[in-house]
Amino acid sequence: MHAPRSGELAEVLLVGAGGIGAPAALTLVEAGVRSFVVVDDDTVERSNLHRQILYGEADVGRPKLEAFRDAVLRRAPDARVELVATRLVPETAAELVTRARVVIDAVDNFASRFLAADACWLAGRAAGARGVPVVHAAAVRWVATVISSSPGGRPCYRCLFEDLPGGDAPDCATAGVVGPVCGVAGALAAELALRILGRAPGEPYGQVYSYDGRSDRLRRVALRARKDCALCGDEGRIERIDEALYLGPSCAEGA
Amino acid sequence: MKDPELVLRQVLVAEIGVEGQERIERATARLPCEGLALEVAERYARGAGFGELVAAPKSEAPPLDEVEASLGSEAARSVLRGARAALGEVRAAIRAR
Numbered sequence: 001m002h003a004p005r006s007g008e009l010a011e012v013l014l015v016g017a018g019g020i021g022a023p024a025a026l027t028l029v030e031a032g033v034r035s036f037v038v039v040d041d042d043t044v045e046r047s048n049l050h051r052q053i054l055y056g057e058a059d060v061g062r063p064k065l066e067a068f069r070d071a072v073l074r075r076a077p078d079a080r081v082e083l084v085a086t087r088l089v090p091e092t093a094a095e096l097v098t099r100a101r102v103v104i105d106a107v108d109n110f111a112s113r114f115l116a117a118d119a120c121w122l123a124g125r126a127a128g129a130r131g132v133p134v135v136h137a138a139a140v141r142w143v144a145t146v147i148s149s150s151p152g153g154r155p156c157y158r159c160l161f162e163d164l165p166g167g168d169a170p171d172c173a174t175a176g177v178v179g180p181v182c183g184v185a186g187a188l189a190a191e192l193a194l195r196i197l198g199r200a201p202g203e204p205y206g207q208v209y210s211y212d213g214r215s216d217r218l219r220r221v222a223l224r225a226r227k228d229c230a231l232c233g234d235e236g237r238i239e240r241i242d243e244a245l246y247l248g249p250s251c252a253e254g255a
Numbered sequence: 256m257k258d259p260e261l262v263l264r265q266v267l268v269a270e271i272g273v274e275g276q277e278r279i280e281r282a283t284a285r286l287p288c289e290g291l292a293l294e295v296a297e298r299y300a301r302g303a304g305f306g307e308l309v310a311a312p313k314s315e316a317p318p319l320d321e322v323e324a325s326l327g328s329e330a331a332r333s334v335l336r337g338a339r340a341a342l343g344e345v346r347a348a349i350r351a352r
Contacts, residue, residue: 023295023334030291030330047263050302053295141268176267178345180299183338191331200327209322213342214270218322 010035010080011197013100015088015116017068018042019177020106020137022054023186024193025068029076031194036072037082037099040064051179088112090243093119102196103134104189110164111246113138117149117157118238118245121231124151125239133196133204137189139177140170142213144185147223148192150205153232154225160208162230164246184211184218256280262304275349276304282348283307286340287315291330295337303345316340 011033014021017040025036044052044059044067054071055064065083072079082099086092088107097103097119105116116134124131131151138145149156188209195204211218230237238245256262256276266276284300286293286308293310300308316336326332 023338026295027328027330027334030333031328046260050262050265050304051299053298053302142270174267176264176271178265178268178271178342179302180338180342180345183295183299183341184335187331187334187338188326190334191326191328194328194331200331202325202327214346216317216339216343216346218320220322220325 008035010037010082010100011102012193013037013039013097013103014106015039015103015112016106016108017054017064018048018106018108019051019179019182020139020186020189021104022052022068022071023183024104024106024137024190025072025186026054026075027187027190028193029072029079031190031199033194033197033199034076034079035100036079037084037096038065038068039084039086039088039096040068041085041087051177051182053183088115088119090115090241090246094123094241097132097134098123098130100132102193103132104193105134105136106186106189110169113157114161114164115241115246118231119241120149120151121153121156122238122241135189135192135196137185139182139185140175142178142181144181144188144209144211144213146185146188146192146209147207148196148204149232153229155206155223156225156229156232158231158238159226159229159233160223178213181211181213184213257304261302265303271345271349278351279345279348280304280306282344282351283309284341284344284348285309285311285315286337286344287311287313288337288340289313291333292337292340295334296340297337299338299341300344303341305344305348317343 059067194200
């Protein structure tokens with residue numbers, strides 16, 4: 001059986017099976033995680049192979065989800081992998097994020113990243129609902145950035161980045177990325193997810209990890225909650241998933 | 256460049272470009288790792304387009320920095336170490352004259 005059993009929470013929902021999702025999954029599998037839900041709608045292209053380390057030449061042209069599942073099962077035949085062939089979109093995000101104990105946002109665009117942040121936080125707002133912790137990981141050029149947010153936020157992704165960037169944000173089609181920078185982001189994202197799952201020691205929340213591959217400098221900086229955060233602040237304004245919140249540059253932190 | 260499609264995103268990075276990519280392709284990547292870290296380093300180094308890969312003694316690896324040492328997962332440390340090893344070789348190759 002290759003999918004989590006019906007009604008059973010997966011350990012990890014991985015949004016994006018690309019440059020960051022691949023090393024994150026490799027790390028998680030090696031650490032013993034065996035239950036995944038994976039969301040992606042791309043196919044494997046040759047230009048992916050320099051950074052998407054789960055895939056090889058034989059996977060080019062295949063749906064990324066299938067290549068992902070096969071790669072995970074080669075390493076861990078007892079793993080259960082549910083495949084969801086879509087992008088994270090406002091219509092389904094709220095339901096999708098509740099399928100696992102932790103979400104890893106490994107997407108390649110700001111709109112989906114903010115949507116993941118909002119959906120995970122809002123999942124805990126309904127009476128009796130269980131919030132969903134989320135780890136956000138991004139890589140562009142030489143730089144990786146990883147932060148996590150507890151189900152209650154404080155801090156959350158919007159405490160740091162407030163809102164979608166304007167038109168001058170790096171474009172994933174033009175900025176490029178050095179492949180191993182994605183590996184740094186994926187390893188750090190998996191580390192935080194493992195902490196959240198109780199599979200690794202250490203505090204999972206409240207810090208930003210940043211890595212600059214030009215200097216090989218890896219830093220960890222405390223992240224403070226903002227009282228006026230639109231999501232988790234004292235008077236948070238975001239109360240539901242509204243499609244209008246996720247319009248903007250669709251392509252930014254390419255991985 | 257031997258395989259422009261494979262390294263498309265890497266060549267877009269300003270500090271690499273076509274000239275840097277050609278240096279990478281002429282270089283040998285020395286990877287001071289073992290186990291999972293070596294597997295990861297080799298995968299990224301191959302993806303970067305190095306002409307040759309060599310497993311180097313682990314003693315050549317830089318010491319763990321504070322953040323890396325604080326990671327609680329051995330798997331995360333290994334994947335991180337492998338990625339950083341490959342990146343170190345990319346840096347060295349594009350700076351070489």
